[in-house]
Amino acid sequence: MAKIGVVVKSPSLYYYVFKPFRGVELDVGSFVATEIDGVRVISRVVAIRHRNAVVDPRLIAHFDEESTVKEIKETLGIEEALYYTEAKAVVLGARRDRKILKPQKPVKPLSYVYSTTPEELEQFFAPGEEGTYISIGKIKGTSIPAYIDAERLVTHHCAILASTGAGKSYLAGVIVERLSALDIPIVVIDPHGEYSSMAVPASEEGKHVSEKVRIFVVGKTDVTHLDQAFMKRYGIPRTYTRIGLNPRSIPLRTLEKILDLLYGLTDAQRRILEEGWQSATSYGERQPLTSVEELIKEVLEGGKHAAPPGFAGEMSLRGLEGRLKALFYTSPVFITRYGETYQGEPIKLIDPEMYLTTPSIHIFDISGLDILDQQLFLAVLLDQLYRVSTRRKNLTTLIIIEEAHNYAPAAGSSVAKSYIAKIAREGRKFGLGLCLITQRPTKLDPDVVSQAMTQIFKRMINPHDLRYVATVAEHLDDPRPLRTLDEAEAVVTGISVPVPLMIVVDQRWTQHGGITPSIRRQV
């Protein structure tokens, strides 16, 4: 392979600087090779700088006018003679069998730098023999597929972090499509109603994916505008099942938190609720669906001995009754009898076991709910998914949470946060994986993010976010290149890739619902 340059600086194990020989064409992103103790090591060019050895402050002081610059250039003849290019290359490693090994020594100054061949790079980035891989794009600047270890991606959790409009949901859609070919269940929490478009194929491969899409609209909310927009764009109606929660499926701590947040709870009410809720929900796996009146009667009956004696106790019981009624009647996520309908559509109870055992793409459109109801729904759904998984009744499942900072915020409260954190901490053992997507990385709970062992970055501009990324992304040496990614590009780091990969994301197989509208009026 041709010698294309020479190493001039090698300050660490991770990168070196080299001077390309005259006539060598290099771009940022090009792959090059060096030798360390006779082993060929692949590196990626991350920066190119042009320098001129004589342009120092003493000379710059004379650059007052064009005529002076011209005169200095001509008389000293410096423009060509002392001009040179320098490239910085990040060391990726050496392929040994199915692994990429990082060298334990820096490359020696004055070592030669070599060109690479497409075959060599293909072998370098080839997937391992064991494991299950999906390809979600191409290694940037090549036509080599970017393989990701699907098992690690799913069970060790992942996060997609980027600015708004950087192509997060497009990429999440690509991941869902490619994973669905492995016949695993996927659950998508969709606060914008944009994933329904996955029911519409955009290619031949997309047909198999679209067949697997099941859309669930959560609660008694009017989604006519979304249905109309879907019909207008794709020329077919959006088909979905409306679902709701049995109030008895709320875990006690979540109910306490939400009542306290909405209406405030006295200590006496809390004690009554703790006793009463346990007795009203002591039916095991399948809680009966009864009217709100019946449920509240059971709660108060079961909890009344925890009430203080006399009038104060009576007041506490009535106060709790009012709060429970207000919650169950006003929140659109609950259903309270079999056969309940909304706008003529039947509402079914959620079926966590089915979501975890059917290899479909279960999309939960929660766009009609306000943020508290979204959090409440997510808390109950995740709690139940987790319970099913601990009984080992599930297939390995990926749960995608869009706008994750709203449900597991770094600061502020969310009743869903503890359930997300629990799956992040323990879901792996039971085959539950999370994919958290956010445009506000700093607003997402750091403990939850730290459990995401694959991190995918897209364009990020905000300096706060970039600084934050530098602290959470152990596999990303320098976050600055994220500023210049375009919407099709991403950087994949972590345990499901052998080295950080800069990729160009593949085209979607199904329609993408989050297209950025054009400023021109649509006709």
Ligand SMILES: Nc1ncnc2c1ncn2[C@@H]1O[C@H](COP(=O)(O)OP(=O)(O)OP(=O)(O)O)[C@@H](O)[C@H]1O
């Ligand atoms: N790989 C890609 N190839 C072509 N176009 C893309 C690609 N990724 C994203 N886009 C386009 O970029 C725009 C924004 O993408 P997307 O909706 O995924 O952004 P987002 O980061 O999810 O936005 P938001 O933060 O607002 O949810 C869309 O118009 C989408 O079609």
